[in-house]
Amino acid sequence: MSAIGTEVLERDREDVVDSSPRWSLPARIGFRFCFAYLLLFCLTFAQILFVFTGVAMRWLPESAIRWQMDVVEPVARWTGEHVFGVDAVIHESGSGDQTIIWVLIFCLLVVAAVVTVTWSVLDRRRAGYGALGGWFVTFLRLCLGGQMLWYGFAKAVPNQMPYPSLTRLLEPYGNLSMTEVLWNQVGASPSYQVLLGIAEVLGGLLLFWPRTATVGAMLSLVSMAQVFVLNMTYDVPVKILSFHLMLIALVVLAPQARRLANVLVLERSSEPATQPSLFRSARANRIAAALQVALGLWTCSGAVYTAGDSWHEYGYGAPKPALYGIWNVTEFTVGGHPLPPLTTEPTRWQRLVFDKFATSYQRMDGAFVPVLADVDTAAGTLTMTAPSTAPDVAPTRVATFTFERPEPDRLTLRGDLGGRPVTLALEEFDLNDLPLRGERFHWIQEVPDLN
Structure with missing residues (x-):
């Protein structure tokens, strides 16, 4: 075979997987715990995975949507009763910080700790997890992108924080809860809410293309950090989810930490901050990137469809009563x-x-x-x-x-x-x-x- 042919063949079969040096012991243990915990978290929380059903979610049966909680609810209820002495039940209230969810987080932490110890004993000779880490980061990146699109379009339309109701405009300010203050503050300025939503949508879209995923993760981290701070300071009951989305953004950025530090802090030139490749073949990686973009567009269509329905159902486009x-x-x-x-x-x-x-x-x-x-x-x-x-x-x-x-x-x-x-x-x-x-x-x- 000619030298040119050999060079072309080698370029097409780039070995980009698992080429990293040996990981330190804390890095391997930390990866095992993060892998177990965040994987369980994403699989357990229904809304993280079901955003990928897009428009089809409207026709899914209730049993298909609730299967995760149907599986974990009995475990969480038993743990709440026998470990913490509390009645951990699901309340259809829209709150993401209910007792049963906090108990569930405890259960996930315990399972992740057991998995980490067992994995560390059985796989103690492993030098690193370059290949598995690439797939794990990709999975988290797509989950984060779906959430950013879903919440982003809810603000960009805007529906999440509606304009203060007529009754609310007549009530004394001191009667409002902290959450109501935030909701009405943002809802009173639709343009501000739209800008917040556009930032989240942009971060979500960028996450679905490997070439722009690092920028999308950075934008998502800033957006989720703001959301988490607001949830903590205004007592919004979505503290658990917003914290985990911020944590996922940090994990997605972790492989690029040294490159980002070189560019942003140390002012050194650095190679491009690319996402971990999934396959040895460049062609396979291009196909995988195309599939990720297609998934992002499908998820985006579902978020737009839902936001449009909400606009007409309870948003600004909802009809006013005759005596409004x-x-x-x-x-x-x-x-x-x-x-x-x-x-x-x-x-x-x-x-x-x-x-x-x-x-x-x-x-x-x-x-x-x-x-x-x-x-x-x-x-x-x-x-x-x-x-x-x-x-x-x-x-x-x-x-x-x-x-x-x-x-x-x-x-x-x-x-x-x-x-x-x-x-x-x-x-x-x-x-x-x-x-x-x-x-x-x-x-x-x-x-x-x-x-």
Whole structure:
């Protein structure tokens, strides 16, 4: 074979796997523990893997989506009861920091520690884990990329932090929890939320292409560090997941630590910070890179599809009710006798609020009472019921009214409230009179608007 042919053949069969020097003992032990723990974490938390189902997730049965928790829940419940003396059960609340999840993390740590000890004894002669490490980092990189796309599009659309509700705009600031303060702070500035989402989406997209994955991991690390700090300081119940996503970003960057230090800290020239190769053949690595990009595009399509649905279902694109707005009660008559607007009057209403997804009336003492409102614009009727306290309990009727709108900003209700005939005259409040809903940006400000 000619020298040129030999050179071409050798270039096509680059041996790029497991060429690293012998690993130190702490590095080998640390890799074994990280491999066991983070692999178990990603396989256990359903949302990490199911983002890759994309649009198909909508048609998956509930049993397919919950299979991880169906497997680990009994173990976590037993551990919670017998080790910690707590009742570790799943609450369908959306919180990611429930007791059962903390117990599950403990179980994963114990299993990972046992695996690390056993692995270290049985594989003590191993010099390093270059090949396995490459596959492991690739797996973590794709898992991190999926999460960045999912959460990023939830902000970029934006849906994750909706604009403060009408009821929230009327409540005293001191009544808000720390989480509500953060949610409303970000939700009040959609452009800021969109920029946060774009940063996360960009980091996620870059992670799916090996050539740009290092930059994507750096951007994801910065984004997740910010999210984790916000979750810790504003008591957002996603502390466990955000910490682990930040940790995964660090592990993905670990193989590039020396190269990054040379460029960013030591100001030395360095070879490109490329991701670990998976195969000996350059062609196989190119095919693997193409498959990773395809997976990223598929995951991106699922995130976009879900974000679009959320936009129309409960986001800015959701339709407003016919009587949307804040209505101040100017007259309140019971049995033909007007009730004065006194804070000690328990029957009289101060306001009636029709929001996108909730209706409530405000008593004279300032408390808001949520109700379910059924508005029939054709018949001109309004029926209010109290929300059910249990699935098998029928809702209790609060009031039944007929309504008229003599003018666009005037509303008259007549009907029955608690078995008594009532008549209400209401006037629509101009939402633009609220500073948060009024003029939102000024190029020139002589005095900061901090009042």
